[in-house]
Amino acid sequence: MTVIQRKPVNPIAHLTAEDIAVIGKELDAIRDRVMADLGERDARYIRRLIRTQRSLELGSRAVLLFSLFPPAWIVGTAGLSVAKILENMEIGHNVLHGQWDWMRDPKIHSTTWEWDHVSPADQWKHSHNELHHRYTNVVGKDNDLGYGIMRVDEDQPWHPLHLGQPLWNLLNACFFEYGIAAYDLELGRNLKEGRHRDPEFRARARAVGRKIRRQVLKDYVLHPLLSGPSFLSTLAATFAANLVRNLWSHSVIMCGHFPEGVETFEKTSIEGESRGEWYLRQMLGSANISGSRLLHIMSGNLSHQIEHHLFPDLPSNRYREVVPEVRALFDRYGLTYTTGSLPRQVFSAWKKVIRLSLPNRRPRDRAGDRAAPALTASGA
Amino acid sequence: MTTTVPRSPAPASLRRRFLRLAAAVTTPLVPDDYLDLVAPLRAGADLRGRIVEVRPETRDAATVVIQPGRDWRGHRPGQYVRLGVDVDGVRQWRAYSVTSAPGRHHDPITITVKAIPGGLVSNHLVRHVRPGTIVQLDQAQGEFVLPATPPARVLLVTAGSGITPVMGMLRSGVLAGSDVTLVHSAPTAADVIFGAELRNLAAAGTVRLVERHTREDGQLSLADLAALVPDHRDRETWACGPVGLIDALTAHWAAAERAGRLHIERFRPTVISPGAGGTVTFGRSGVTVTADGSTPLLEVGETAGVLMPSGCRMGICYGCVLPLRQGAVRDLRNGAFTTAVPGDGVLVQTCVSAAAGPCDLDH
Ligand code: FES
Numbered sequence: 218m219t220v221i222q223r224k225p226v227n228p229i230a231h232l233t234a235e236d237i238a239v240i241g242k243e244l245d246a247i248r249d250r251v252m253a254d255l256g257e258r259d260a261r262y263i264r265r266l267i268r269t270q271r272s273l274e275l276g277s278r279a280v281l282l283f284s285l286f287p288p289a290w291i292v293g294t295a296g297l298s299v300a301k302i303l304e305n306m307e308i309g310h311n312v313l314h315g316q317w318d319w320m321r322d323p324k325i326h327s328t329t330w331e332w333d334h335v336s337p338a339d340q341w342k343h344s345h346n347e348l349h350h351r352y353t354n355v356v357g358k359d360n361d362l363g364y365g366i367m368r369v370d371e372d373q374p375w376h377p378l379h380l381g382q383p384l385w386n387l388l389n390a391c392f393f394e395y396g397i398a399a400y401d402l403e404l405g406r407n408l409k410e411g412r413h414r415d416p417e418f419r420a421r422a423r424a425v426g427r428k429i430r431r432q433v434l435k436d437y438v439l440h441p442l443l444s445g446p447s448f449l450s451t452l453a454a455t456f457a458a459n460l461v462r463n464l465w466s467h468s469v470i471m472c473g474h475f476p477e478g479v480e481t482f483e484k485t486s487i488e489g490e491s492r493g494e495w496y497l498r499q500m501l502g503s504a505n506i507s508g509s510r511l512l513h514i515m516s517g518n519l520s521h522q523i524e525h526h527l528f529p530d531l532p533s534n535r536y537r538e539v540v541p542e543v544r545a546l547f548d549r550y551g552l553t554y555t556t557g558s559l560p561r562q563v564f565s566a567w568k569k570v571i572r573l574s575l576p577n578r579r580p581r582d583r584a585g586d587r588a589a590p591a592l593t594a595s596g597a
Numbered sequence: 598m599t600t601t602v603p604r605s606p607a608p609a610s611l612r613r614r615f616l617r618l619a620a621a622v623t624t625p626l627v628p629d630d631y632l633d634l635v636a637p638l639r640a641g642a643d644l645r646g647r648i649v650e651v652r653p654e655t656r657d658a659a660t661v662v663i664q665p666g667r668d669w670r671g672h673r674p675g676q677y678v679r680l681g682v683d684v685d686g687v688r689q690w691r692a693y694s695v696t697s698a699p700g701r702h703h704d705p706i707t708i709t710v711k712a713i714p715g716g717l718v719s720n721h722l723v724r725h726v727r728p729g730t731i732v733q734l735d736q737a738q739g740e741f742v743l744p745a746t747p748p749a750r751v752l753l754v755t756a757g758s759g760i761t762p763v764m765g766m767l768r769s770g771v772l773a774g775s776d777v778t779l780v781h782s783a784p785t786a787a788d789v790i791f792g793a794e795l796r797n798l799a800a801a802g803t804v805r806l807v808e809r810h811t812r813e814d815g816q817l818s819l820a821d822l823a824a825l826v827p828d829h830r831d832r833e834t835w836a837c838g839p840v841g842l843i844d845a846l847t848a849h850w851a852a853a854e855r856a857g858r859l860h861i862e863r864f865r866p867t868v869i870s871p872g873a874g875g876t877v878t879f880g881r882s883g884v885t886v887t888a889d890g891s892t893p894l895l896e897v898g899e900t901a902g903v904l905m906p907s908g909c910r911m912g913i914c915y916g917c918v919l920p921l922r923q924g925a926v927r928d929l930r931n932g933a934f935t936t937a938v939p940g941d942g943v944l945v946q947t948c949v950s951a952a953a954g955p956c957d958l959d960h
Contacts (some may be wrong), residue, residue, distance in 0.1 A: 257683075
């Protein structure tokens with residue numbers, strides 16, 4: 218019934234089944250308390266944020282009409298980058314999680330929201346909310362682990378193609394939104410398994426195509442055209458802003474589940490998983506980024522990845538305030554709360570990507586592995 | 598085969614093309630999303646209003662003056678408007694009679710609200726809302742209106758805030774040439790909403806006003822009414838007030854075979870008291886089943902053979918939400934109740950919600 222791992226040290230060996238049940242209850246209580254407290258100030262937060270983001274985007278695009286002048290280019294590009302980051306991270310990601318559905322405002326609602334991203338909102342909601350958040354860090358079930366293109370765990374078999382993964386990862390970072398769209402479509406697997414004629418797959422692929430067309434038309438045709446003589450410089454500015462946004466979100470998201478210290482789980486380990494065990498998997502499978510208030514907002518509060526994974530539909534502005542309680546819970550039960558500064562976590566994640574591009578230094582002996590103590594939580 | 602669509606006149610198509618271009622520039626948003634930031638009341642926007650002023654009427658009632666958006670089509674005296682107000686961050690919809698006389702197209706309108714004990718929206722509007730607040734609006738609606746040619750003899754029977762639609766009628770001046778009697782009940786003289794204005798109208802001879810102060814005189818009975826207005830059966834009558842009063846009048850007028858002369862407006866029955874379990878109706882699938890208070894609606898639907906949307910089945914993905922048209926559900930995680938009356942359009946997560954009384958899902 219519990220999380221089984223093949224790691225040399227089982228981080229939950231010391232927990233009893235009752236402990237795990239209590240952890241679940243305590244986390245439920247934290248969630249309920251904050252949920253019951255949601256109100257006016259939260260509504261004001263998201264509305265102000267949306268207003269700021271839209272003004273910033275509009276202002277930056279206006280400045281870019283004169284992007285032939287270098288200062289205008291710099292200001293406009295910086296503004297547009299920030300606007301796009303806010304749009305995807307603190308607004309889009311969180312609205313699409315249903316974090317603001319409680320307001321019953323049809324304009325800020327997970328069922329109506331569409332974001333500045335080439336992956337259509339409904340496809341992303343499926344692959345992210347339904348699959349990633351449910352199967353967090355379960356190798357073979359959670360495609361976020363390496364996005365299906367990388368080896369991110371010692372237990373995944375090595376293949377010479379993995380030698381190139383630092384490069385794939387860099388490319389994926391630059392064109393992250395396209396990577397996500399392909400990932401939401403499960404493009405690789407669907408093509409490999411010859412499902413490209415499947416009508417359902419084709420409909421979804423067409424939807425992605427439409428979304429890409431609209432995004433490209435806006436960013437790389439219409440706005441440059443509106444800039445007249447500044448056509449080329451506006452084009453370059455939009456490209457730069459999209460690049461910055463992609464690099465930034467890729468970095469933040471890599472820090473969520475890749476850094477050293479984050480655990481992965483076997484497929485069989487989640488059969489019949491209890492609520493407490495589900496929580497425990499989120500606790501061990503996520504990592505935070507420490508930093509300023511601004512960093513939290515710019516990262517869509519995914520810097521509080523642990524809290525986000527515990528309570529994915531809790532409004533993001535509240536993660537910060539539940540941190541002390543969540544941390545105390547980790548301490549009380551002797552669990553590692555993985556966190557670090559952005560540079561440190563990014564470095565750690567990249568190091569792992571590079572390390573695992575090579576075969577394991579001491580390939581684990583499967584038979585020996587099985588001989589190791591049954592690494593389930595005691596009391597199972 | 599191709600079908601030819603008749604060409605629309607040039608200006609319209611030019612406008613459409615412009616709008617299409619504008620939408621392409623703002624995608625994935627629409628131009629309205631930006632315009633809403635600066636001009637929420639403009640023509641073409643979703644209908645909204647801005648609260649201009651809140652005027653106290655009695656100790657628990659206030660008149661809210663609202664500047665409606667450009668697309669407001671006006672109202673007829675006696676009609677009501679549905680108002681969407683954010684209370685504690687959550688949008689709530691309620692209906693209120695328009696108390697102002699129909700004015701020119703862009704004149705502000707007023708509604709008059711009585712704070713009901715425990716009433717979320719009414720207390721917010723009477724005591725907390727500030728001028729400048731934007732509210733959502735629907736166009737005016739309702740059949741509780743005067744005919745084009747007002748009858749010669751009119752009876753108005755109202756109680757409490759039931760005076761509000763009638764006030765709209767009196768202020769409109771439509772009844773100027775008629776013989777009008779108004780019988781109005783309120784606990785005390787001070788509780789009479791628009792008391793001073795009504796007494797002035799009476800003094801000017803516009804209406805014959807019968808004020809009934811129930812704390813002293815008791816509830817108005819049909820016998821009282823017969824004594825106060827002996828010719829009441831011959832008058833075209835409009836009545837608005839609590840359910841008890843309306844039911845009594847309806848029965849009385851029906852017994853006198855004068856039902857056609859009685860026009861009534863019931864206060865919206867909004868009381869839904871959540872319990873445990875109930876009948877669940879999947880409106881569009883045409884399925885109704887009984888459910889207990891602990892089985893998720895998702896399971897209830899699936900067991901009954903309804904094709905239900907779903908995802909994580911544990912409350913985190915929002916892949917299972919359906920509109921609750923009416924009724925009450927309970928969140929199985931924390932026991933919180935959600936209730937809805939028609940028009941509220943509340944979406945509920947069916948995988949973590951159970952029936953808490955009869956509920957009607959739009960699916
Ligand atoms: S199925 Fe995921 S929230 Fe209900």
